[in-house]
Amino acid sequence: MKITLLADRYADGSHDAAVDQIADALKQGGHAVSRLLVPSDHKAVTSGLARRKPELVFHLITDFDVEGCHVVTAALLDALGLVYTGGGPGELFIRGNKAVSKKLLRQAGLRCPDFAVFSRDADLETGGNLHMPLFVKPLEHDASIGIGPEALVKDTAQMMRRVLAIHQELNDSALVEEYVEGREFFVGVLGNREPVAFPPVEMDFSGLPEGAPHVLGYAAKWDEDSPEYKGTHAVVPELPVELSARLQQVALDACRALLVRDYARVDMRLTDAGDVYVLEVNSPCDLTSTSEYATGAQAGGIDYVALINRIADLAVQRRKMPTLAWPGEGRQRRAKQAAQAGR
Numbered sequence: 001m002k003i004t005l006l007a008d009r010y011a012d013g014s015h016d017a018a019v020d021q022i023a024d025a026l027k028q029g030g031h032a033v034s035r036l037l038v039p040s041d042h043k044a045v046t047s048g049l050a051r052r053k054p055e056l057v058f059h060l061i062t063d064f065d066v067e068g069c070h071v072v073t074a075a076l077l078d079a080l081g082l083v084y085t086g087g088g089p090g091e092l093f094i095r096g097n098k099a100v101s102k103k104l105l106r107q108a109g110l111r112c113p114d115f116a117v118f119s120r121d122a123d124l125e126t127g128g129n130l131h132m133p134l135f136v137k138p139l140e141h142d143a144s145i146g147i148g149p150e151a152l153v154k155d156t157a158q159m160m161r162r163v164l165a166i167h168q169e170l171n172d173s174a175l176v177e178e179y180v181e182g183r184e185f186f187v188g189v190l191g192n193r194e195p196v197a198f199p200p201v202e203m204d205f206s207g208l209p210e211g212a213p214h215v216l217g218y219a220a221k222w223d224e225d226s227p228e229y230k231g232t233h234a235v236v237p238e239l240p241v242e243l244s245a246r247l248q249q250v251a252l253d254a255c256r257a258l259l260v261r262d263y264a265r266v267d268m269r270l271t272d273a274g275d276v277y278v279l280e281v282n283s284p285c286d287l288t289s290t291s292e293y294a295t296g297a298q299a300g301g302i303d304y305v306a307l308i309n310r311i312a313d314l315a316v317q318r319r320k321m322p323t324l325a326w327p328g329e330g331r332q333r334r335a336k337q338a339a340q341a342g343r
Contacts, residue, residue: 001031001054001056001139001312001316002032002054003026003032003034003055003056003058003213003312004033004048004052004058005023005026005034006059007038007061008037008038008039009037009038011038013294018060019035019174021304021308023060025305026312027060027303029305031116034054036049036052036223038061039077039239042072042073042298045072047074048136049077050080056082056083056085057085058085058311058312059085061073070086070087070144070284071089071096074086074087074088074092083315083316084315085284085311085315086261086262086283086315087259087260087261087284090259091260091261094258095258095281097139099117099175100297101258104257105278108254109253110257111251111275111278112179112277113135113177113179113180115130118163118173118174118176120171129179130178130205132154132155133154134153135151135153135173135177136163136174136175137165137166137173138173139174140167140172140173141172144150149213149215150236159176161175161303180271180277181271182268182269182270182271182272183265183268183269183270184202184279185247186200186201186203186234186266186267186292186298187201187247187251187265187268188201188211188265188266188296188297189263189264191262191263191313191314192261192262192314195255196253197251198299198300198302199296199300200236200237200244201234201236201249201296202207202234202237204207204232204235205232207233208227208231208232212228212231216232218285220302234295236263236296242296246276247268247270247339250268250276251266251268252268254278260281262283263284263287263290263311263313264284265282265296266278266282267282269333280314282325289304293318
């Protein structure tokens with residue numbers, strides 16, 4: 001296929017490391033690959049795709065400088081009639097708003113931390129009775145933006161300082177949720193009609209400085225010189241079969257509840273009491289070759305090149321799937337056919 005990787009071009013001219021790795025993997029799969037690296041400009045998206053005329057768009061936009069960046073570019077791809085990886089505008093909106101996600105996950109019978117939303121216009125929305133300590137993060141930003149050791153708060157004054165910082169620095173509402181103490185796991189999911197869950201990957205916090213909160217914040221993910229980055233690493237643990245299967249089933253249920261398409265990484269915490277809490281469902285998620293998602297796939301017997309090409313294949317296959325019609329459509333179609341036959 002002719003595949004175009006649609007990704008962010010950052011202000012300094014750089015781009016995510018995953019772009020080049022994905023491109024190489026797709027080329028090894030026999031595809032003709034082009035890159036479309038765009039600033040926050042929807043015209044650059046439409047004109048660039050018009051020139052390339054791809055059969056598939058590998059949708060990697062995460063940092064478009066508008067609210068709901070994934071939603072905007074997915075809508076453009078839909079309007080252009082292009083096949084692309086990952087969720088459509090509706091699915092991306094659902095997962096992009098963490099409060100909406102939590103409500104749907106709870107409705108599906110999954111555990112999530114109790115939460116409250118402090119919006120920028122002073123509205124307050126609660127989802128349970130909160131107890132300290134609490135974890136404060138942006139409602140709609142991803143990639144751990146705005147998350148660091150200060151996100152874990154132990155009193156109301158700390159909480160409000162962090163809420164105001166998110167309002168002022170990130171121009172986002174603040175999600176305040178109960179902090180769940182326990183082991184942190186990531187389970188990758190791949191597929192649509194018959195999705196599979198990879199073996200769980202655990203985040204090892206043992207290298208953090210003594211007393212540092214066990215939080216995978218922005219520095220731990222992206223700042224290679226920070227003690228948080230050096231003190232955390234992902235491992236594939238040896239788990240009891242029952243526990244591994246339970247974590248995988250929770251991941252599958254969470255993806256089903258949030259209408260995930262093609263691939264996702266589900267972040268969870270396991271308490272000492274054995275309760276599994278879903279923290280987030282990330283789709284799209286980090287697809288670098290060393291990511292937790294790729295690590296889980298490797299543990300499940302899928303190497304990186306096969307993984308990336310499988311995601312591309314899934315997007316194409318999904319486009320060819322028959323969809324369920326609205327109940328009235330069948331009656332209308334039969335009536336039209338009968339009228340035509342009577343002429």
